Amino acid sequence: MIRQILNRLGQGLLVLFVLFTLTFFLVRLLPTGPFKTERAIPEHIQAKMEAYYGLDQPLLVQYQRRLTNLVSGDLGSSLRLEGREVGEIIRQSFPVSLQLGLVAIMLAIAIGVPLGILAAWRKNSLIDYGAMALAMVGICIPSFVIGPLLADQFGRRLEVLPAMGWNPFSPVYWLLPAFTLGLISAAYLSRLTRAGMLETLNQDFVRTARAKGVGEARILFRHCLRGGLIPAVAYIGPAFAAVISGSLVIESIFAIPGLGTHFIKAMETGDEPVITGVVLLYGSLITLANIATDLLGLWLNPRLRTTG
Amino acid sequence: MTPTELEKGTSLWHDAALRLRKNHAAMTGVVVLAIVFLSCLVLPSIPGLLQDPNAQALDLKNRPPSGEHWFGTDHLGRDIFSRVLYGGRISIAVGIITTAVSVTIGVCWGALAGYAGGRADDAMMRVVDILYALPFLVIVILLGKALDPITADLTNGAVDLFAGEGATVAEQNDTRTWVEPITTLVPLFIAIGALSWLTVSRIVRAQVQNVGKQEFIEAARSLGLGHARILFRHILPNALGPIIVYTTLTIPGIMLFEATLSFLGLGVKPPNSSWGILIEEGANRMASNPWLLFFPSLFFASTLFALNFLGDGLRDALDPKSSKD
DSSP states (O other), rough: OHHHHHHHHHHHHHHHHHHHHHHHHHHHHSOTTTTOOSSSOOOOHHHHHHHHHTTSOOHOOOOHHHHHHTTTTTBBBBSTTTBBBBHHHHHHHHHHHHHHHHHHHHHHHHHHHHHHHHHHHHSSHHHHHHHHHHHHHHHHHHHEEEHHIIIIIIIIOOSSOOSOOOOOOOHHHHHHHHHHHHHHHHHHHHHHHHHHHHHHHHHHHHHHHHHHTHHHHHHHIIIHHHHHHHHHHTTTTHHHHHHHHHHHHHHHHHTOOHHHHHHHHHHHHTTTHHHHHHHHHHHHHHHHHHHHHHHHHHHTHHHHHHHH | HHHHHHHHHOOOHHHHHHHHHHHHHHHHHHHHHHHHHHHHHHHGGGTSSSTTTTOGGGGGGGGOSOOSSTBBBBBBBBBHHHHHHHHHHHHHHHHHHHHHOOOOOOOHHHHHHHHHHHHHHHHHHHHHHHHHHHHHHHHHHHHHHHHEEEEHHHHHHHHHHHOTTTOOOOHHHHHHHHHHHHHHHHHHHHHHHSOOOHHHHHHHHHHHHHHHHHHHHHHHTTOOOOOIIIIIIGGGGGGHHHHHHHHHHHHHHHHHHHHHHHTTSSOOOSSSOHHHHHHHHHOOOOOOOOTHHHHHHHHHHHHHHHHHHHHHEEEEEHHHTTTOO
């Protein structure tokens, strides 16, 4: 078990290395650069600035230097925002994105899982069709249509919720963006929960339980829930990845000062250290979420433990 | 059952077709897809039927839907009906090309890994695991920006090639309008296809492993058939069901992805349109001109609905054992 976790962590490090290399060389291909501004900078000053940041060195030397710095935990400092370290930028904006993402995932679970259980419990009824149609809406209508619609309706017409902005201490600001962000995951979770519950409800032990006269609610929640949730739990890792990508879009719709906003800005200016820092952070989060998902799966499904 | 029906017998595919035809949601999907695809492919090809999607008429700007402009006009007086149909061509083409790339790579990779087994399988699946952990959208945004200068060169080269030497500026611009969407999108979406084959490869690998254990494969091997023949003629056809299902479900995913990229300002460049761009433009002017958001979203969402329902229907029809996810 512990060996398995260590193995996965080692693989995670490999992922980060691949990510760093990919980002490093892709950024060099960007047409924009931190010093390629509209204002013409005199050549000797540009050369000095590039020398200061080590950008005049051969590519492989730069690569090696960045890599050794990264290994020792130094993410470097922003090329665009003078004197600001990448670590500091991340410390400031990541909590916002993390909060948004966690609220979105919790909303997705709170909506998707009960909907799936309900649909499986009343299979082929109006409830089932309604719930699955709703899930299809969540999958097919992109967040950048739903987001502005909700912001317009609740924010500007009804004026019950703020249409944009962020306040970490006031849940009314979280509701619209987190709902929009979590919707697609909620849709997939409800489909997976329904499928898992249906499969478990078809098992022999459920028939035995019914024959013994166990009540429906007890069958559903005591006997079937744990087994029926396995496919949904396996989806939490991918859902986390979906939320991370989605937050780039959501943050720009609702004007939230999170990591995604910084990433888009850094992309526009070719600010390599910031881009690399954000990409590596996302990569580590996804890796950790995948490991956590596997562990949860093992806990729910003891049959996996012996084979793994 | 009549005797002739009995004589014919029912193949697996025939069975599946019967099951699919009973699925109302999937059949509605087929009809909707046929309507959308045909109108996007055929109507713009009929000369003189639609207005030029990029022609501006500033005296006709921001008109609501009418007999003249069925879907209204935008802030530059461009006809939304024709922009939606022309944009649809791009969105559909992107969905199909990218899916083709992704499914081809995924099927080959998964089949080879599943058939080879052992160390090679371990190594190939390790690559899949690593790629799975990449933050996909972020990498694609980077890739899209990095490809920009390359696609610009490609566009200029293609314009010179097709407009011919000594073409006037107007002729060059005409050529550019249809060349540019292709040259800017194809490299990006081939790259996306090349990154999104992971799930297909896992599905195919599992299928190939299952089929490969069966006795008729053993029989084929004892007859002395080569590896390539066994893999492509005997194993893969048996894995076709899940591949078809997955392909149908990948197209809407890729179309959604294209729309997201367009929304973030990557992908198709104005004045050309795709459904993603039209939706983005519509979302910005939603309060005053709701038709700008409504019609592109309607086409986009119904295509996605139709493809997803068809994919679900195909899954139930081709692979009755597997459950919906």
